[in-house]
Amino acid sequence: MLRVAAAKRRGNFSLNVEFELAARGVLALFGRSGCGKSTLVNIVAGLLDPDSGRIELDDALLLDTRQRHKMPPERRGIGYVFQDARLFPHLSVAANLRYGQKRAKGPVYVTLEAVTQMLDLNSLMDRRTHQLSGGERQRVAIGRALLSQPRLLLLDEPLAALDDARREEVLPYLETLRDELAIPMVYVTHDFSEVLRLATHMVLMEAGHIVAEGPLGDMSLNPQLRALIGPDQVGAIIDGVVLTIDAQNNLAKVRVGGGELNVQATGLTAGMALRVQLLARDIIISTELPQYLSVRNSIAGIVTTVQSDDAHTDLITLDIGGKYLMARITRSATRELALTPGAKAWALVKSVSLRGHSFAAPAT
Amino acid sequence: MSLAVASRSVIFSLPLAILFAWILARGRFIGRTLLDAVVHLPLVLPPVVVGYILLLLFGARGPIGAWLQSVLGIQLVFTRNGAALATAVMSFPLMVRAMRLSLEGVDRGLEDAARTLGAFGWDRFVTITLPLMLPGILAGAVTAFSAALGEFGAVITFVSNIPGETRTLPLALYTALQSPNGEHAAARLACLSVGLGLAGLLLSEWFTRRVRRLLGR
Numbered sequence: 001m002l003r004v005a006a007a008k009r010r011g012n013f014s015l016n017v018e019f020e021l022a023a024r025g026v027l028a029l030f031g032r033s034g035c036g037k038s039t040l041v042n043i044v045a046g047l048l049d050p051d052s053g054r055i056e057l058d059d060a061l062l063l064d065t066r067q068r069h070k071m072p073p074e075r076r077g078i079g080y081v082f083q084d085a086r087l088f089p090h091l092s093v094a095a096n097l098r099y100g101q102k103r104a105k106g107p108v109y110v111t112l113e114a115v116t117q118m119l120d121l122n123s124l125m126d127r128r129t130h131q132l133s134g135g136e137r138q139r140v141a142i143g144r145a146l147l148s149q150p151r152l153l154l155l156d157e158p159l160a161a162l163d164d165a166r167r168e169e170v171l172p173y174l175e176t177l178r179d180e181l182a183i184p185m186v187y188v189t190h191d192f193s194e195v196l197r198l199a200t201h202m203v204l205m206e207a208g209h210i211v212a213e214g215p216l217g218d219m220s221l222n223p224q225l226r227a228l229i230g231p232d233q234v235g236a237i238i239d240g241v242v243l244t245i246d247a248q249n250n251l252a253k254v255r256v257g258g259g260e261l262n263v264q265a266t267g268l269t270a271g272m273a274l275r276v277q278l279l280a281r282d283i284i285i286s287t288e289l290p291q292y293l294s295v296r297n298s299i300a301g302i303v304t305t306v307q308s309d310d311a312h313t314d315l316i317t318l319d320i321g322g323k324y325l326m327a328r329i330t331r332s333a334t335r336e337l338a339l340t341p342g343a344k345a346w347a348l349v350k351s352v353s354l355r356g357h358s359f360a361a362p363a364t
Numbered sequence: 365m366s367l368a369v370a371s372r373s374v375i376f377s378l379p380l381a382i383l384f385a386w387i388l389a390r391g392r393f394i395g396r397t398l399l400d401a402v403v404h405l406p407l408v409l410p411p412v413v414v415g416y417i418l419l420l421l422f423g424a425r426g427p428i429g430a431w432l433q434s435v436l437g438i439q440l441v442f443t444r445n446g447a448a449l450a451t452a453v454m455s456f457p458l459m460v461r462a463m464r465l466s467l468e469g470v471d472r473g474l475e476d477a478a479r480t481l482g483a484f485g486w487d488r489f490v491t492i493t494l495p496l497m498l499p500g501i502l503a504g505a506v507t508a509f510s511a512a513l514g515e516f517g518a519v520i521t522f523v524s525n526i527p528g529e530t531r532t533l534p535l536a537l538y539t540a541l542q543s544p545n546g547e548h549a550a551a552r553l554a555c556l557s558v559g560l561g562l563a564g565l566l567l568s569e570w571f572t573r574r575v576r577r578l579l580g581r
Contacts, residue, residue: 072479072484073476073480074480074481074482074484074488075482078480080480086471086476088477089474090495090578099478099481099483100482103483103487145480145481
């Protein structure tokens with residue numbers, strides 16, 4: 001359990017935040033560049049002193065400015081993966097990995113073997129750090145941080161310096177860590193696709209303040225998000241379960257709330273947790289069960305809210321049995337279909353427009 | 365003789381130079397500029413003045429010299445160790461300067477990374493900072509060594525020119541020039557001097573390149 005309250009003023013920028021992170025999960029600190037995310041993680045790591053604040057991790061008090069208590073970073077047991085990797089250039093990959101391991105204080109929960117296997121580092125061990133590609137550097141940096149047996153892992157935009165191909169190469173490793181290790185992580189990013197892939201919780205930051213926070217599913221419906229990711233990326237994110245696989249048609253049935261969705265089955269197996277993103281712009285609303293359509297998915301629900309999205313469109317939120325999804329439709333459609341809270345409606349989604357991400361550790 | 369004096373001078377001043385480089389590069393305190401100036405003083409003073417000051421401080425009746433003599437039984441004036449001290453003081457600023465520059469070039473981010481991995485102050489310095497400033501340390505040591513080989517004024521003032529004890533290469537060269545028929549000896553010594561200097565520079569260049577390659581720069 002991580003509890004953070006911190007305030008810092010620097011020039012005309014001021015940071016003032018308060019948040020918590022449960023024992024397990026990935027908390028995404030999401031916001032534009034310069035909104036104070038990195039400042040915040042540096043404060044948590046102890047590399048930067050806040051003007052005032054209090055930080056607790058599990059049962060340890062890391063910082064309390066009122067008591068004039070400050071635990072130095074080397075004692076905090078917090079792993080940190082920097083954007084620029086910061087591998088030690090005078091040491092080999094193996095020596096970099098062992099650097100933190102040798103100095104680890106807490107109980108050992110990952111071994112060198114486990115880390116090299118999880119991050120696929122075996123072939124890199126004897127290399128010098130300047131012989132590594134950007135993606136390899138980050139993998140080594142993640143391994144090095146993990147081997148110090150931290151109680152919390154901070155990742156400050158670890159993929160921001162990589163091109164798309166390298167990013168895709170590292171992301172699966174991060175998913176593996178999240179699913180296999182019981183270590184809480186704070187993941188700083190300004191890229192929503194990384195949030196979608198990795199986060200269980202999200203803290204939305206703007207100009208040094210937290211504007212919204214919560215489990216990612218709830219946050220995906222938050223209207224504050226729209227300003228950051230743009231209207232086209234707005235859409236419900238739902239953690240579901242793969243029910244069955246129809247290999248012949250390459251379709252998987254996924255339970256989301258009270259309904260079922262057909263998703264392309266590539267890479268999926270029955271029983272696995274799957275996160276699906278249903279972009280609001282891809283969803284069609286119907287007030288009766290449609291027939292004779294090519295659409296593979298129709299889910300029944302009840303309209304809960306109707307918000308105006310911009311001058312001519314509305315965002316309709318639909319309760320589909322404990323889970324919610326959002327559709328963007330034109331205002332005239334809202335009027336003609338008489339969509340008001342409480343109305344019964346069906347959401348139609350094309351299978352091909354669904355994006356699924358394996359997610360073995362659903363939001364707690 | 366000269367080599368013995370110069371290497372002694374470098375070996376003893378090395379740790380101290382690293383300490384001063386550290387203080388000057390990282391320290392935040394009042395009087396840092398003053399300390400900086402004091403360290404660099406031998407660079408701008410006439411060497412004879414430095415020798416004279418050393419004589420005042422470390423001479424048999426000087427405050428430090430008398431203490432060393434009575435407590436530790438060390439005599440510096442007119443000895444080889446004294447020559448080493450004089451050259452060390454003279455070449456100290458060169459050494460500190462090179463090290464300070466390389467220390468300022470060390471990425472603080474790497475030290476921060478070491479902190480998050482649990483490395484405390486001294487451990488961090490030895491395992492991260494020191495290896496990263498190695499090129500600067502080598503460069504500083506070689507420059508200082510060369511300067512120590514050539515130091516004349518401070519040595520002759522402080523420890524005089526005693527054959528077999530404090531007669532370093534430049535002193536011997538000077539002596540040879542002063543004595544009749546000494547031209548041949550002088551020429552030999554001059555050649556030796558050029559050779560040593562060249563060898564030192566080449567060696568340091570080679571070292572630095574090796575270290576750089578190791579660090580991947």
